[in-house]
Amino acid sequence: MAEVLGLRERKKQRTRDVISRAAITLFLRDGYDQVSVAQVAEAAEVSKMTVFNYFPAKEDLVLHQSRDHFEETARIVRDRGPDQTPLGALRAHFLTGLAEHDAGTGLCDDEDYLAFQRMVQSTQNLRLGLSEQLWRSEESLAAAFAEAIEVPPSDVVARVAARQVLVSQQTLVGDNLNLILLGKRPAEIYDDAVAAAKATFALLGRGMSSCGLDD
Structure with a gap:
């Protein structure tokens, strides 16, 4: 059971990293204020709700x-x-x-x-x-x-x-x-x-x- 939880946590970490990297790439290219959370979700290939599940506020995408x-x-x-x-x-x-x-x-x-x-x-x-x-x-x-x-x-x-x-x-x-x-x-x-x-x-x-x- 502990191994399953470990795999699940690693998967969540990978998803978190993918979203954050996609966000920072967009922010650096287009400007933080010009990029929406919806655009981040699209770039990371996840739903907007998934982004907010991992990052409650937009600034968390960077501060992570x-x-x-x-x-x-x-x-x-x-x-x-x-x-x-x-x-x-x-x-x-x-x-x-x-x-x-x-x-x-x-x-x-x-x-x-x-x-x-x-x-x-x-x-x-x-x-x-x-x-x-x-x-x-x-x-x-x-x-x-x-x-x-x-x-x-x-x-x-x-x-x-x-x-x-x-x-x-x-x-x-x-x-x-x-x-x-x-x-x-x-x-x-x-x-x-x-x-x-x-x-x-x-x-x-x-x-x-x-x-x-x-x-």
């Missing part, structure tokens, strides 16, 4: 692609090595991402990624949706921090620390992305991006060492 990214910080904290602090694990992951020109750091000039970012930045509903996802990410990271220092999930220290980390990372990502959108190549700004990340995490570390989230 970034949902896992916003849960990533909590996973990094929970999966950290035995000798890593929670903040140390986040620091190492971000610096590795910079070295690999990962999209999650903004230091990426892949054309599909940049087109996606331009679409999001120019569409109010998508910007608001990302803000909501960031809020959910803050809750998840606060819970992971709380587990790490053995306090309740509602603890103010865990919640404030999570917000500081996420706002700081979003600032770093935004700065990198803005330079890339202006035509800079990742290699051109890599050293400055690393220096900014190290300075930012050092500042965070000075505040978080007292509560057990860093050395």
